[in-house]
Amino acid sequence: xxxxxxxxxxxxxxxxxxxxxxxxxxxxxxxxxxxxxxxxxxxxxxxxxxxxxxxxxxxxxxxxxxxxxxxxxxxxxxxxxxxxxxxxxxxxxxxxxxxxxxxxxxxxxxxxxxxxxxxxxxxxxxxxxxxxxxxxxxxxxxxxxxxxxxxxxxxxxxxxxxxxxxxxxxxxxxxxxxxxxxxxxxxxxxxxxxxxxxxxxxxxxxxxxxxxxxxxxxxxxxxxxxxxxxxxxxxxxxxxxxxxxxxxxxxxxxxxxxxxxxxxxxxxxxxxxxxxxxxxxxxxxxxxxxxxxxxxxxxxxxxxxxxxxxxxxxxxxxxxxxxxxxxxxxxxxxxxxxxxxxxxxxxxxxxxxxxxxxxxxxxxxxxxxxxxxxxxxxxxxxxxxxxxxxxxxxxxxxxxxxxxxxxxxxxxxxxxxxxxxxxxxxxxxxxxxxxxxxxxxxxxxxxxxxxxxxxxxxxxxxxxxxxxxxxxxxxxxxxxxxxxxxxxxxxxxxxxxxxxxxxxxxxxxxxxxxxxxxxxxxxxxxxxxxxxxxxxxxxxxxxxxxxxxxxxxxxxxxxxxxxxxxxxxxxxxxxxxxxxxxxxxxxxxxxxxxxxxxxxxxxxxxxxxxxxxxxxxxxxxxxxxxxxxxxxxxxxxxxxxxxxxxxxxxxxxxxxxxxxxxxxxxxxxxxxxxxxxxxxxxxxxxxxxxxxxxxxxxxxxxxxxxxxxxxxxxxxxxxxxxxxxxxxxxxxxxxxxxxxxxxxxxxxxxxxxxxxxxxxxxxxxxxxxxxxxxxxxxxxxxxxxxxxxxxxxxxxxxxxxxxxxxxxxxxxxxxxxxxxxxxxxxxxxxxxxxxxxxxxxxxxxxxxxxxxxxxxxxxxxxxxxxxxxxxxxxxxxxxxxxxxxxxxxxxxxxxxxxxxxxxxxxxxxxxxxxxxxxxxxxxxxxxxxxxxxxxxxxxxxxxxxxxxx
Numbered sequence: 018x019x020x021x022x023x024x025x026x027x028x029x030x031x032x033x034x035x036x037x038x039x040x041x042x043x044x045x046x047x048x049x050x051x052x053x054x055x056x057x058x059x060x061x062x063x064x065x066x067x068x069x070x071x072x073x074x075x076x077x078x079x080x081x082x083x084x085x086x087x088x089x090x091x092x093x094x095x096x097x098x099x100x101x102x103x104x105x106x107x108x109x110x111x112x113x114x115x116x117x118x119x120x121x122x123x124x125x126x127x128x129x130x131x132x133x134x135x136x137x138x139x140x141x142x143x144x145x146x147x148x149x150x151x152x153x154x155x156x157x158x159x160x161x162x163x164x165x166x167x168x169x170x171x172x173x174x175x176x177x178x179x180x181x182x183x184x185x186x187x188x189x190x191x192x193x194x195x196x197x198x199x200x201x202x203x204x205x206x207x208x209x210x211x212x213x214x215x216x217x218x219x220x221x222x223x224x225x226x227x228x229x230x231x232x233x234x235x236x237x238x239x240x241x242x243x244x245x246x247x248x249x250x251x252x253x254x255x256x257x258x259x260x261x262x263x264x265x266x267x268x269x270x271x272x273x274x275x276x277x278x279x280x281x282x283x284x285x286x287x288x289x290x291x292x293x294x295x296x297x298x299x300x301x302x303x304x305x306x307x308x309x310x311x312x313x314x315x316x317x318x319x320x321x322x323x324x325x326x327x328x329x330x331x332x333x334x335x336x337x338x339x340x341x342x343x344x345x346x347x348x349x350x351x352x353x354x355x356x357x358x359x360x361x362x363x364x365x366x367x368x369x370x371x372x373x374x375x376x377x378x379x380x381x382x383x384x385x386x387x388x389x390x391x392x393x394x395x396x397x398x399x400x401x402x403x404x405x406x407x408x409x410x411x412x413x414x415x416x417x418x419x420x421x422x423x424x425x426x427x428x429x430x431x432x433x434x435x436x437x438x439x440x441x442x443x444x445x446x447x448x449x450x451x452x453x454x455x456x457x458x459x460x461x462x463x464x465x466x467x468x469x470x471x472x473x474x475x476x477x478x479x480x481x482x483x484x485x486x487x488x489x490x491x492x493x494x495x496x497x498x499x500x501x502x503x504x505x506x507x508x509x510x511x512x513x514x515x516x517x518x519x520x521x522x523x524x525x526x527x528x529x530x531x532x533x534x535x536x537x538x539x540x541x542x543x544x545x546x547x548x549x550x551x552x553x554x555x556x557x558x559x560x561x562x563x564x565x566x567x568x569x570x571x572x573x574x575x576x577x578x579x580x581x582x583x584x585x586x587x588x589x590x591x592x593x594x595x596x597x598x599x600x601x602x603x604x605x606x607x608x609x610x611x612x613x614x615x616x617x618x619x620x621x622x623x624x625x626x627x628x629x630x631x632x633x634x635x636x637x638x639x640x641x642x643x644x645x646x647x648x649x650x651x652x653x654x655x656x657x658x659x660x661x662x663x664x665x666x667x668x669x670x671x672x673x674x675x676x677x678x679x680x681x682x683x684x685x686x687x688x689x690x691x692x693x694x695x696x697x698x699x700x701x702x703x704x705x706x707x708x709x710x711x712x713x714x715x716x717x718x719x720x721x722x723x724x725x726x727x728x729x730x731x732x733x734x735x736x737x738x739x740x741x742x743x744x745x746x747x748x749x750x751x752x753x754x755x756x757x758x759x760x761x762x763x764x765x766x767x768x769x770x771x772x773x774x775x776x777x778x779x780x781x782x783x784x785x786x787x788x789x790x791x792x793x794x795x796x797x798x799x800x801x802x803x804x805x806x807x808x809x810x811x812x813x814x815x816x817x818x819x820x821x822x823x824x825x826x827x828x829x830x831x832x833x834x835x836x837x838x839x840x841x842x843x844x845x846x847x848x849x850x851x852x853x854x855x856x857x858x859x860x861x862x863x864x865x866x867x868x869x870x871x872x873x874x875x876x877x878x879x880x881x882x883x884x885x886x887x888x889x890x891x892x893x894x895x896x897x898x899x900x901x902x903x904x905x906x907x908x909x910x911x912x913x914x915x916x917x918x919x920x921x922x923x924x925x926x927x928x929x930x931x932x933x934x935x936x937x938x939x940x941x942x943x944x945x946x947x948x949x950x951x952x953x954x955x956x957x958x959x960x961x962x963x964x965x966x
Contacts, residue, residue, distance in 0.1 A: 050079035066103035126163040170208040210239035249278040382419040406444040426455035469504035514655035525746035526617040555594040562587040635714035638662040666718040680951040753901035768824035772808040775845035784912025785826035861897035902960035914952040
């Protein structure tokens with residue numbers, strides 16, 4: 018009965034009947050040895066380490082009574098594994114070292130390989146990577162000598178994982194290639210599947226979701242063929258790859274398939290939790306809760322207390338987001354009871370923080386404080402610094418809401434100081450932000466501004482991937498933009514418009530860096546092999562030092578000699594990396610801009626780039642109002658437009674933009690256009706007067722609005738009064754103008770149109786072919802055009818240099834979840850080196866000499882809107898590739914009108930400035946096709962706009 022329940026995955030019943038069997042066979046070592054071994058395995062799988070060790074020990078004693086020393090030694094390995102999984106690494110290591118002598122003395126080569134591999138695992142867990150590699154190397158060599166090829170391949174996979182953890186991706190790839198070659202040569206299908214799976218993880222770590230999926234599919238096919246129990250893991254990884262690339266629908270499907278593939282209880286719970294988190298991120302809280310509950314039922318049925326507790330907390334957090342605070346409290350309190358029963362002090366501390374957060378949201382500050390003050394004492398005693406910081410910040414937030422500003426500032430200050438000492442910048446900026454709000458509530462504006470500025474400094478030193486990272490977390494800046502906004506509002510209140518604009522620009526610049534890092538884009542164009550190797554080595558050293566410091570903190574605490582020495586090494590590694598990068602960017606200034614790591618320009622530097630007839634207007638949408646800066650050669654001014662952002666964005670999205678997409682332009686739309694002009698431009702009219710060119714730095718939905726269609730009080734379009742261009746940040750504007758001055762290329766154009774699509778949902782574009790042929794007629798032998806099967810992305814990658822203009826007439830495919838995976842659809846034909854999609858993440862490393870890229874495609878200029886980041890997507894990638902100007906479309910274009918507009922534009926450009934040529938082409942198209950902006954206003958210019966005289 019126990020064996021049947023075990024085969025069916027009903028762990029609690031299996032444990033019950035093995036226990037009854039043990040009672041029935043009391044005094045009979047022959048049976049007790051095997052039964053207690055089974056009890057050990059089941060308890061180990063359930064995370065019940067003490068029970069597992071006890072059962073294994075009884076099994077070992079019975080095997081010894083039977084004289085079976087080899088099985089007794091095998092069980093010694095299981096006991097060590099239980100200690101290792103419970104976190105008692107030193108005890109496990111001691112046992113494995115003793116066991117290694119035993120198995121070697123007995124000539125057990127397989128046992129020696131297994132023990133060496135476990136010792137390597139322990140060292141890797143401690144981030145002692147050199148020691149781990151030494152153990153793995155011994156295990157690999159012994160496995161090779163003994164002909165244990167499958168073990169050898171699996172050990173190579175472990176070695177690759179260590180190299181990946183060290184951020185030495187080249188070494189990881191080399192080792193995985195060795196493992197793959199061995200598996201293929203030996204015909205070991207299971208080892209081949211495991212290696213393909215590991216290579217998929219590697220590809221995803223490098224940001225190549227397409228390659229990762231290809232490897233996962235091959236692994237999954239083999240596992241299906243062999244009916245391997247780890248198939249669910251590979252299917253779940255495929256789901257993670259789609260999730261990373263923003264394909265949430267496919268991620269959900271694969272997570273469901275993984276659940277059906279017969280995952281173990283704990284694996285199915287993890288997969289179910291990931292699936293629920295996907296729905297939660299998409300705002301589908303009810304469905305997420307349903308899946309959380311299903312996973313919770315599995316955890317309870319299999320008597321898995323740890324899984325039960327974290328699922329209860331996840332359910333509680335989701336209920337808090339729904340505003341169901343009482344239901345959330347019930348779940349968090351149930352988790353607390355469970356963790357207290359099992360003796361999980363850390364889990365109980367997390368539970369108390371969650372209960373306090375729910376009480377605070379309910380307005381029960383006294384109840385929250387009643388929990389948090391003793392929780393703080395517990396946190397100090399446990400020695401988990403992250404949990405101490407969480408509790409201090411939670412306590413500070415509660416004091417703040419309860420108007421106890423002095424105690425709030427004290428809690429936040431202690432948290433900020435502790436976070437700095439323990440190398441926890443994520444908690445530190447949160448604490449500093451809390452300090453700022455506490456000081457501001459006490460009318461200590463200078464202290465508040467200083468705290469906010471310190472928080473910004475911490476945020477801007479954070480870099481994705483140092484010491485490990487989570488590919489699945491949402492955008493870096495989303496929860497941090499509030500710090501910048503609070504500081505900007507305070508500086509406006511203090512009458513410091515230029516300094517406020519400086520921090521606005523820093524917010525925009527950090528957002529642009531975020532999308533590059535989120536897209537895992539490795540930009541190394543122009544670096545020598547030696548520079549690439551040096552940069553990788555610095556990255557490895559910092560990552561290793563960060564992990565070593567974390568391990569030292571966990572072992573000995575903040576004030577231990579080992580922790581102090583590790584912190585000193587981490588600081589030295591970071592300083593060395595900074596010095597190297599400073600020198601690298603001095604030698605390659607364009608690289609810093611391409612990576613989004615250049616120092617943001619100051620408002621004064623931007624003013625120096627502007628022309629006399631030019632004005633720049635930058636917008637910021639907060640939760641309550643809209644701010645605007647006007648920047649000219651002579652001044653920077655800041656205005657509170659006193660407009661509700663949600664109302665303005667509703668007018669843009671529902672009243673204006675949707676109508677423009679559908680080609681509707683009646684009195685209702687014209688009224689909305691006038692209302693928007695009144696809201697965001699009329700208050701600035703004294704500054705706009707006499708200017709011929711308007712540069713717009715939009716925010717939020719304003720980036721999706723063509724400013725040229727706004728109607729003033731006299732019924733005139735803005736385009737009738739001035740030319741308009743856009744820029745995503747002040748730094749981009751300054752850099753693109755510098756690039757224009759340095760470009761010395763010909764007037765040649767490279768154009769692509771009407772590619773051959775394999776996908777049924779992509780319509781062919783014969784109108785674009787007509788458009789490009791007309792352009793080619795203007796340029797004559799200075800034009801190179803590619804149509805149909807010849808319009809492949811490889812031609813852009815190989816021949817994109819040497820042309821002043823790059824014209825892409827195709828579909829723009831937007832990825833609103835990860836903008837760096839947005840793409841332009843090119844020809845999708847067999848036997849080409851690429852997949853037929855020119856992705857945003859590929860563009861920065863293409864050699865381009867173009868002054869202007871025109872994306873005459875459907876919605877090519879749109880991308881994901883995130884707080885503080887503005888519009889993202891393909892446009893930013895072309896800036897990273899060194900292109901100073903991009904023209905893109907905001908909605909699906911009309912072939913005939915677009916052909917006319919482009920023909921007119923190219924008859925003027927490059928003889929005239931791009932911004933003036935586009936304005937004249939749009940005016941001519943309006944005169945030719947009528948007043949409907951759907952036909953003449955879809956294109957907008959992003960970038961240099963007006964080169965400095």
